Amino acid sequence: MATLPYLTSPGGLAKAFNAIQSAATPPKVSGDFVKTVLGIRGGSGDNMTTFLKRIGFASSDGLPTEIYRKFRNQQTSGAAVAEAMRSAYSEIFRRNEFANLLSDEELKGHIVEITGSAADARNVTLTLSTFNNMKEFADFSAQEAVDQLAGDDGNSVESVRDQIRESLPEPQNKQRSETVGLNIGYTINLNLPATSDIAVFNAIFKSLKEHLLTEDG
Template sequence: MQGLGAAVADAIRLGYKELIQANEYFYRLSDKDLLALIVQVTGVEADNRAASLTLSCIKALKVFASFDATSVTEEEIQPPPNDYAQRPPGLPAPHSNNGHVGLNLSYTINLNLPATADQAVFNAIFRSLKEHLLSGNE
């Protein structure tokens, strides 16, 4: 099983595959040369903010990466089980309709009521809400 460093290195290789295609050992380049490679691959100007942020991101990730470690193979990658019976405790079961998983939506209504002592105003507001929002009619 691989360590965290190898996993980070694999993620860098995957995320920056255009850089690795241009230079297999791009992660060994100096900051200046790496920035030049980023500019070459992306086609942006050398003073472009995206290029400098890409360089910063790679530098930050390289601290955790171990490029000399063994890479993970396809056989070692196991997707998470797609079995509803193995879901974490407390997670509700998905709704199913004819074998299809349903989608539930909800919304929140914030109601600012007027400052009044007249009960008829409140009755009218809530009657209107019931008629238009809670009736199920579209």
């Protein structure tokens, strides 16, 4: 049976994550760094050090990863945690790609199925709590929108964004437009995913607004 990452003290995750964002990036995410700089002492510190490796914040030899660096950037921290969760809990997201929206009972069912543990086992409770604590720092909206647009065509995130950018005509004589008060309307044709989940569409248009529809065109 597969194992899923969890913390023996899930409540310490917020303390560790907040400390990571405020502290300088270390040469290595070592036990000393976790216990001294992040302030997670004792056995919980050892557990946290291993956990950070399992969720992709550090490599097997403790080197900070790209996800670690993205998490420290306030603009990309939420997406970084979402990416880390999709990787660390891939077995759960394989069963439901919107696992972050599931109820506790639904999540617990997947955890029991994946691990083979009893429903009342301590590791099941801790895994569920760790997942939920980590989810508080995650932003799945932009990633889910791009994933839906990419579909099964093998398109990368950047290629999808490039395709949308290419549908926007280049602004002509911006200064003249501002002078005469001319408003130009753009028509963007998107192949939207086949879903009835309004959250998916909200995420797509939020991503368009944030990343593409800027005043610079």
